[in-house]
Amino acid sequence: MSVLDRFRLDGKVAVVTGGNRGIGKAIATALAEAGASVAIASRDEDRNREAVADLAKVGGAVISTRTDVTSRADLEAMRETVTGQLGPIDILVNNAGVGIHGESLSIDDEAWDRVMATNLDAVWKASQVVGASMVERGTGSIVNVGSMSGMIINRPQWHAPYAVSKAGVHHMTRSLAAEWAPRSVRVNAIAPGYTKTEISDIDLPEYKHYWIDEVPMQRYAQAVEIAPAALYLASPASSFVTGEVLVIDGGYTLW
Ligand code: NDP
Secondary structure, three states, X not given: OOOHHHHOOOOOEEEEEOOOOXXXXXXXXXXXXXXXXXXXXXXXXXXXXXXXXXXXXXXXXXXEEEOOOOOHHHHHHHHHHHHHHOOOOOEEEEOOOXXXXXXXXXXXXXXXXXXXXXXXXXXXXHHHHXXXXXXXXXXXXXXXXXXXXXXXXXXXXXXXXXXXXXHHHHHHHHHHHHHHHHHOEEEEEEEEOOEEOOOOOOOOHHHHHHHHHOOOOOOOEEHHHHHHHHHHHHOHHHOOOOOOEEEEOOOHHHO
């Protein structure tokens, strides 16, 4: 097997939560290009349909399932739909996430709960729902989308709930990796830095100094620059890697 063959995912079935736009769509595209059958699991059905049409151009089987990742019932229905239409799930990318900016004293319980439900609790629920069959089959790879915000304190904006949720994702990654390693299920995470997508206010002038000038590479990322790291962790190329949080931040966390 050549080294590039180790990145191939032919015959594998992958689910990408929040795969209908941004980083998730870039990851779903990368997995499809590597040969996987891909299911997109997000809420907006029009966007899901558009993403499926775009991914279908890559080739291979692509479906979407309308899924709110905060709902265990939705996740269980997603698992049944994907398994029925594509086969048992080999790869789960927990990418769906929401951002929030605000000073901690002004953030109410509803906002805290919403961020935690989407960014942290849903990663737990999806890992349980899909991980159960991976553990049973003795094979699988879970890739969580954390953030450099789970490692450092961003400036100038405050977003304590978001940062806490991503730090939790990183440690959940390590916890499940250790627990499921003997069952041949690997659990890793990527920690992107500033990336141009809809979640991010990346072009606001007040952020330029902190979000661009202070990045050693002096720019932000495009989503296609994040996706290859997820492919690496999803594929046999990383067969001896588990519990890793791979930072992709243009050097931001070096300072
Ligand atoms: P986008 O806002 O572009 O996309 C977010 C995706 O998540 C959408 O597909 C959305 O689909 C989905 N989503 C949100 N809530 C739910 C839900 N309850 N159930 C199912 N799907 C949901 O964001 P990004 O692509 O920028 O972010 C993707 C991930 O990357 C997030 O986890 C984010 O925290 C992380 N990240 C982003 C960075 C950046 O600078 N952009 C940096 C570091 C990490 P829908 O609304 O249709 O459900």
